[in-house]
Amino acid sequence: MKTISQKTIIQEVKRLCQEANYELPQDVYQALRQAYDLEDSSLSKQTLEVLNKNARIAKETSSPICQDTGMACVFVEIGQDVHVEGSLSEAIQEGVRQGYEAGYLRKSVVTDPMFDRINTKDNTPAIINYDIVEGEQLKIIVAPKGFGSENMSQVKMLKPSDGVEGVKDFVLKVIHDAGPNACPPMVIGVGIGGSFDRVTLLAKKAMLREIGSHHPDPRYHDLEDELLEKINQTGIGPAGYGGKTTALSLNIETFPTHIAGMPVAVSICCHVARHKEVIL
Amino acid sequence: MMKTITTPFTKEDALKLKAGDQVLLSGTIYTGRDAAHKRMVALIQEGKPLPFDVENQIIYYVGPTPAKPGHVFGSGGPTTSGRMDAYAPTMLSLGLRGMIGKGYRNENVKKAMIEYSGVYFGAIGGAGAYIGQCVQSCEVIAFDDLGPEAIRRLVVKDFPLTVIIDAYGNDLYEIGRKAYLEEKNNGK
Ligand code: SF4
Numbered sequence: 001m002k003t004i005s006q007k008t009i010i011q012e013v014k015r016l017c018q019e020a021n022y023e024l025p026q027d028v029y030q031a032l033r034q035a036y037d038l039e040d041s042s043l044s045k046q047t048l049e050v051l052n053k054n055a056r057i058a059k060e061t062s063s064p065i066c067q068d069t070g071m072a073c074v075f076v077e078i079g080q081d082v083h084v085e086g087s088l089s090e091a092i093q094e095g096v097r098q099g100y101e102a103g104y105l106r107k108s109v110v111t112d113p114m115f116d117r118i119n120t121k122d123n124t125p126a127i128i129n130y131d132i133v134e135g136e137q138l139k140i141i142v143a144p145k146g147f148g149s150e151n152m153s154q155v156k157m158l159k160p161s162d163g164v165e166g167v168k169d170f171v172l173k174v175i176h177d178a179g180p181n182a183c184p185p186m187v188i189g190v191g192i193g194g195s196f197d198r199v200t201l202l203a204k205k206a207m208l209r210e211i212g213s214h215h216p217d218p219r220y221h222d223l224e225d226e227l228l229e230k231i232n233q234t235g236i237g238p239a240g241y242g243g244k245t246t247a248l249s250l251n252i253e254t255f256p257t258h259i260a261g262m263p264v265a266v267s268i269c270c271h272v273a274r275h276k277e278v279i280l
Numbered sequence: 281m282m283k284t285i286t287t288p289f290t291k292e293d294a295l296k297l298k299a300g301d302q303v304l305l306s307g308t309i310y311t312g313r314d315a316a317h318k319r320m321v322a323l324i325q326e327g328k329p330l331p332f333d334v335e336n337q338i339i340y341y342v343g344p345t346p347a348k349p350g351h352v353f354g355s356g357g358p359t360t361s362g363r364m365d366a367y368a369p370t371m372l373s374l375g376l377r378g379m380i381g382k383g384y385r386n387e388n389v390k391k392a393m394i395e396y397s398g399v400y401f402g403a404i405g406g407a408g409a410y411i412g413q414c415v416q417s418c419e420v421i422a423f424d425d426l427g428p429e430a431i432r433r434l435v436v437k438d439f440p441l442t443v444i445i446d447a448y449g450n451d452l453y454e455i456g457r458k459a460y461l462e463e464k465n466n467g468k
Contacts, residue, residue, distance in 0.1 A: 270405065
């Protein structure tokens with residue numbers, strides 16, 4: 001049994017909120033640089049050059065990469081032999097509160113979604129997802145999510161008879177709808193299977209999976225490649241100004257499902273695909 | 281080929297720009313996004329004056345991050361313009377000349393842009409730290425309670441923009457994609 005203090009969690013979450021917002025993950029940064037080499041029109045090349053410069057300025061000056069510093073999405077994997085002193089959820093919320101304040105990050109959360117819409121002024125509540133796993137480790141991933149791209153994500157309850165073509169059509173429709181609104185080049189996660197609620201979580205986890213990693217099943221691996229290629233043939237391009245690079249990556253996560261269903265979710269992220277993690 | 285523009289941005293200036301043009305903007309501009317637009321249009325409906333005279337001005341759809349001590353501005357790239365589509369025709373009818381944002385606009389906005397000679401500029405989404413460096417001064421002039429959504433008066437220097445929809449209704453999002461696809465097909 002391992003004991004972790006609330007104070008440690010608060011400090012770590014605070015740090016992760018800031019670092020995630022200032023520093024692009026290495027895989028995303030690399031992918032942006034490679035995309036720059038691939039483009040040949042001057043406008044798309046220039047756009048990617050600005051994005052590369054922007055990432056460097058943000059890191060060097062500890063400034064937010066994007067002004068939408070997101071709603072803080074926190075993924076927690078807690079070992080069943082970990083004991084947290086006090087409330088884990090409260091510690092995470094406090095870490096987000098302190099991180100957004102001390103890091104000069106934008107507070108973008110409103111209280112009531114429909115009627116009041118009053119800014120909570122500290123960017124809480126964060127969205128926390130818990131997974132209980134074996135062992136005595138606590139893993140925390142902080143993924144600030146901007147809503148320009150979040151608003152373009154979609155879910156659909158396909159029928160089994162829609163098959164792989166149905167999935168492809170739906171994914172491409174979502175990308176066309178998203179277009180320039182999602183600040184392309186995008187980072188895309190696709191969830192297939194599970195239930196209405198689970199499939200969106202799968203999609204988000206797929207979106208957070210490393211660029212260049214693949215689904216273990218070769219059939220889904222091939223589908224990842226095929227969909228990414230098709231998306232990059234739409235011509236939407238960087239910032240939507242036309243070009244080769246509409247998406248930097250597309251990952252798929254799957255889960256068993258019911259005999260009557262085939263849920264599909266597409267989680268769209270912009271090129272500011274932020275996430276930082278810590279293992280305690 | 282970069283064009284330079286300064287504010288006030290007149291009808292004559294607007295009519296010279298074409299979708300796809302790259303411009304460097306300098307001068308005074310105003311920020312405003314969802315909540316600020318909602319309040320401005322409510323003021324117009326009540327017959328009350330707006331916090332600033334919109335004639336020949338440019339509104340930047342942005343909600344910046346707080347400035348760090350010793351800095352005038354934080355990060356500030358564009359937000360999705362489509363959420364302002366409901367308000368944009370009213371603003372254009374009062375003489376607003378330019379809008380800066382990212383993403384699709386609807387047909388009503390395009391029609392109003394043609395009717396009142398407005399221009400829709402794109403700033404590069406997600407380049408907040410880079411764009412923030414073009415801002416030389418920043419002052420909240422209305423709706424302070426809205427935090428990041430308050431209306432700010434900015435002075436910018438060489439703010440890099442691309443004309444997405446011009447005053448004639450041409451749309452770079454359509455033209456750019458088509459040009460890419462045609463080039464690709466010809467290459468085959
Ligand atoms: S979609 Fe992403 S890059 Fe674009 S404004 Fe939102 S967080 Fe920033």
